[in-house]
Amino acid sequence: MNFKSLRSLFALLVLPLVLTSVLAAGLGMSTTAYAADGQTSQQMANAKTSDADLWRAVKAGDSGYTTAQGVEANVLINIAGNQGKDIKNNYLTPAMAFAVLGVFGAFLAFYFVNGPSKLSKGFSGKMVLRWTKADLWIHWVLALSCLGLIFTGLTIMLGKHVLQPYVAEGIWAAMIYGSKTIHDYVGPIFMAAWVLCVVKWMPMQTFKMYDLKWFLVVGGYINFGPFKGKHPDSGFANAGEKMWFWTLTVFGLFICVSGIMLVLPGLDLPREASMAALLIHAISAIIIIAFTIVHIWMATVLSEGGMECMKSGYCDENWAVQHHNLWYDEIKENGSLEYKD
Template sequence: MLNTSLNKSLRMMFALLALIIGIGLIMPTAYAADDQSSKQQAASTSDADLWRAVKAGESGYSTDKAIEANVLINKAGNEGKEIRNVYIKPAIVVAVFGVFGAFLFFYLVNGPAKLAHGFSGKMLERWTKADIKLHWVMAISCLTLMLTGIFIMLGRHFIAPYVGDGLWASIIAVSKFVHDWSGPIFIVSWLICIIKWMPLQTFKMYDLKWFLVVGGYINFGPFKGKHPDSGFANAGEKMWFWTLVIFGLFISISGLMLVLPTLDLPREASIAALLVHGISAAILIAFTIVHIWMATVLSEGGMESMVSGYCDENWAIQHHNVWYDEIKANGSIKYKS
């Protein structure tokens, strides 16, 4: 009987000991598994927060001492790229094809502004030789910048798909080189033009009528034959001049910010300069196309003055009568011998 009780007690003790040992083995493993799960969950949450912060443009730490080296992803850069692709690129396309197409349609329907009394054959001086050279230096550099800028901005869409990679790389490299070196020529000539011609570009009350009758360029309806008063520069030329002054300044400053190697600008400033550059370019391209149309095919005899410096007397009377009356009255009129 005693042996039976002892055996039973020993079995219970061994069972209890086995239970304790089992619990001792299981609990650390379970705790470790639970701790690992908690760590994984915390790590997952931490990683998500980290990348959310990175994408939001928050700065971290880097041993690189360059400006904004601590920012892995620049939010302003991504937003600027979206603005350029969604708004500025289409605006440049509209400026080139839309404005050109509109004036082509106007020309086909309306025709050029003819001289009411034909050419007189008497040529009077309108521009000096220095003015002509200055105009063409600025004009050629400006057109070069516009053409190469269009290649740089839009070439990947309408050139790159149709040429090989090697040729496209050469086109974009040459475009950038020419664009960068034409810039200083434009800036210097633009600044001289502003200083030299600004006194001739002040708006007068009679300029309002010029806009109301569309400058006398319409050959049908109630506007036909209406030749508004105009000084040395008509209202349209004055508007073009001040557009060139304002947006030429914007495009010059932003261009210098983008190309000068010594400037270490924050990314936000570089993106702002790029956007201002693109917007200014779209506006100047549109106004340049208008200026070229108005000065050439839409105005009979208009181009001659910027080639030789002389204009026909009847052209001066019809398009710039106030200026003609002034130089005739003060005796400063100069005829081509």
């Protein structure tokens, strides 16, 4: 066998081995690459699942860990805060707008249809003492501070819907900052006057059986139909005034307590407590606003001679007989009837 034959035989034997090794190496590398790719995909899937679980827990309000100090520092998103914000924006803000526009509009329509409640015998010219100087001071401090809180509160709650779109940014910033500042500083004045009002006037505000008739005939304010000229019995305070007093007493208490919780950051309250205070504050404000509008209408426009009571402390004798006959009979009988000089 010559050299060329041996070389050809060697080539025929080695070439399959080389090709087999190359194929085996290629397959091994492919398998390793596929395994690496599979591991990377699994890690990415696990990472995505881990991130999703993390943010799902965050959105659910679960606690984490932080070095920050304070109440609920470990909670990134507070569920109660978001839910309370939705309740305020979706329900309480429209309710406050309705309390202002709806109640005011209803009484305006009633006034145009019915007119004021006139004194059936006209003015007598004799003025009877009804409120002391102390009562007048309490009333007007309470009234003015209440109105201040109402107007600034309406700006805070409704201003972004009815004012902000129509004024410059600088003007709006000054308005909202001023409203918040005034609201915070007028609050204590309202609280003090509210306490004096409740303590001093509560004995005169107990409901009696005859108050039911006052509601049945709408206080004698109707000038048409079967209720025309019906003037129900009433003591020093009529049933409507008593309802206003107890509304102010109960919801004024809610206003005061929730206001203190909101305005004192040093209390360091949980978010749930702060949001509950905000919602209670808003609900109480809506009720007080509605009753305040009713009270102002009834005491001024709808009652001829009614406003004089809170200007001088005296009321016309015929007004006393028509609107508070039981009180007038009582002071006349016990000798405490006092006329203005």
